[in-house]
Amino acid sequence: MMELHFTRTNGAADEAIDRLIELVGDVHDPDIVRELILAALKAGQEDGDRSDLKFMNVALKEMRFTTKVFSPYRQVKKVTVFGSARTEPDEPLYKTARLLGERLSEAGYMVITGGGPGIMQAVNEGAGPERSFGINIRLPFEQKANPIVAGNPRSITYKFFFNRKVAFLKECHAIVVFPGGFGTLDEAMESLTLVQTGKRQPIPLVLVDEPGGTYWSGWLTFLQKELLPRGYITSSDLDLFEQVESVDAAIVIIDRFYHRYHSLRYVGDKLIIRLTSPIDPLHVEHLRIRFADILTDNGGFSLSGPWKEEADEPELDHLPRLVVDFNRKDFGGLRKFIDAINAL
Numbered sequence: 001m002m003e004l005h006f007t008r009t010n011g012a013a014d015e016a017i018d019r020l021i022e023l024v025g026d027v028h029d030p031d032i033v034r035e036l037i038l039a040a041l042k043a044g045q046e047d048g049d050r051s052d053l054k055f056m057n058v059a060l061k062e063m064r065f066t067t068k069v070f071s072p073y074r075q076v077k078k079v080t081v082f083g084s085a086r087t088e089p090d091e092p093l094y095k096t097a098r099l100l101g102e103r104l105s106e107a108g109y110m111v112i113t114g115g116g117p118g119i120m121q122a123v124n125e126g127a128g129p130e131r132s133f134g135i136n137i138r139l140p141f142e143q144k145a146n147p148i149v150a151g152n153p154r155s156i157t158y159k160f161f162f163n164r165k166v167a168f169l170k171e172c173h174a175i176v177v178f179p180g181g182f183g184t185l186d187e188a189m190e191s192l193t194l195v196q197t198g199k200r201q202p203i204p205l206v207l208v209d210e211p212g213g214t215y216w217s218g219w220l221t222f223l224q225k226e227l228l229p230r231g232y233i234t235s236s237d238l239d240l241f242e243q244v245e246s247v248d249a250a251i252v253i254i255d256r257f258y259h260r261y262h263s264l265r266y267v268g269d270k271l272i273i274r275l276t277s278p279i280d281p282l283h284v285e286h287l288r289i290r291f292a293d294i295l296t297d298n299g300g301f302s303l304s305g306p307w308k309e310e311a312d313e314p315e316l317d318h319l320p321r322l323v324v325d326f327n328r329k330d331f332g333g334l335r336k337f338i339d340a341i342n343a344l
Contacts (some may be wrong), residue, residue, distance in 0.1 A: 004100065026231060036060075064155060078112050079112070079173065080174070083120075085114070085116045085120065092210045096208065096247060097123045097126070104251070107255065109131075109254075111123050111126075111132050112167070112171060115134025115135055115149045116134075120146060121147075125148055134154065166189075172203070174206055176206045177206070188207070196240060196331055206241070206243075259278075260279075262275055270323050274319040274320075279303065283344055287337070288301050291333065294337060299326055299327070324337075
């Protein structure tokens with residue numbers, strides 16, 4: 001058996017992989033594709049069960065199909081909406097979710113839901129099939145594609161929850177969560193965890209309830225009375241989300257987040273924040289003083305143009321930059337910092 005390595009030390013195997021890539025043609029990023037092929041070959045050499053290979057095979061196929069479905073819409077902002085599959089059409093929250101989908105569509109957003117009934121169907125109804133993604137999960141009960149996304153080219157059905165969650169979080173520009181059961185709470189907490197730990201870029205995370213509802217206020221009380229005093233979370237973690245009782249308030253939060261902020265990227269130990277409009281240099285020192293707690297020791301802010309390390313994103317060259325010596329710990333503080341930039 002030939003021992004394979006990801007370095008180019010595999011002799012004839014490397015040559016065969018190169019020929020295969022050349023034969024297929026039009027392969028983007030062949031260096032990465034080469035490693036994918038090697039990973040598959042290495043997995044096949046290892047002493048695992050057939051079920052292990054089947055698991056990896058399905059996971060990769062689902063990830064590839066996700067990219068195929070979403071890639072034509074990468075330039076369109078999308079909002080992921082979570083909520084109960086058991087919410088009935090005559091309930092106030094169903095009507096609120098339908099209105100949210102309608103308003104998001106009118107504002108230029110597309111929506112991503114779990115593609116099932118309840119809140120998911122309401123949002124897809126409001127947005128309409130042309131502005132909707134439905135990313136379903138195979139379950140023995142309850143979760144069938146709703147009629148809005150059934151047969152839609154933007155509909156995906158997953159075997160694995162983790163692939164589905166990647167699609168929910170990777171492809172969206174905002175998250176809205178309605179009340180729901182274990183699945184909804186799991187999705188809300190996973191979203192919070194990824195943003196809190198910096199595994200997902202900052203994003204508006206909006207919790208919606210009906211006027212006077214206690215679902216999210218009771219959840220927030222639990223965080224404040226049980227998690228915060230024990231040190232399981234910090235007070236700035238509570239800045240990662242906002243709670244509202246109306247569609248208008250949710251839309252305002254999402255729109256406001258992208259008023260000046262565009263995106264971010266790390267280059268070495270620097271955080272590069274891309275902006276849709278420039279910041280007056282006079283504001284930079286004020287920001288440094290106000291947000292000193294999110295900076296590294298002796299860190300600061302500076303204005304900049306595009307960095308050479310961003311050459312793979314030439315479509316963003318025209319955007320002004322704000323360079324931050326971010327401590328990579330206080331992501332709640334970073335969210336407040338982005339809010340402050342948008343408010344200038």
